[in-house]
Amino acid sequence: MRLRLTKTEVDTLDELGEVVASAVFPGGRELRYAVKRDGHDVGARLDAHAIVVTIPADEVHEWATSDRVSIHGSEALPGGKSLAILVEKDFACLKPREGEDESDMFPHPAVPSGHREGEETC
Numbered sequence: 306m307r308l309r310l311t312k313t314e315v316d317t318l319d320e321l322g323e324v325v326a327s328a329v330f331p332g333g334r335e336l337r338y339a340v341k342r343d344g345h346d347v348g349a350r351l352d353a354h355a356i357v358v359t360i361p362a363d364e365v366h367e368w369a370t371s372d373r374v375s376i377h378g379s380e381a382l383p384g385g386k387s388l389a390i391l392v393e394k395d396f397a398c399l400k401p402r403e404g405e406d407e408s409d410m411f412p413h414p415a416v417p418s419g420h421r422e423g424e425e426t427c
Contacts, residue, residue: 306356312409323339340359341360347392375392
């Protein structure tokens, strides 16, 4: 599972302890998702109509106030499998894309090595 959070969402998570959003699908059904400052380990669960990711408070604050890009963890699943969890800061693309508002995204930290001018990178 991979979630990307905007600057406002990262700040809200650090200050208020929770970010909640949703996606509405055809037919009006809604999937809610939340990232919460809670617990001792990065974790995830599926409630009735929501995916909830939890991150320890000290890790949220360190991530929100630094150049750190992501927080990761995993949840053990039956059969020896695991659910990988990745929460990232959402970076603006190097080349603006038509119709996309990137005003609340983090500035791209660097031009990747091997990047060719004019090549779109997110």
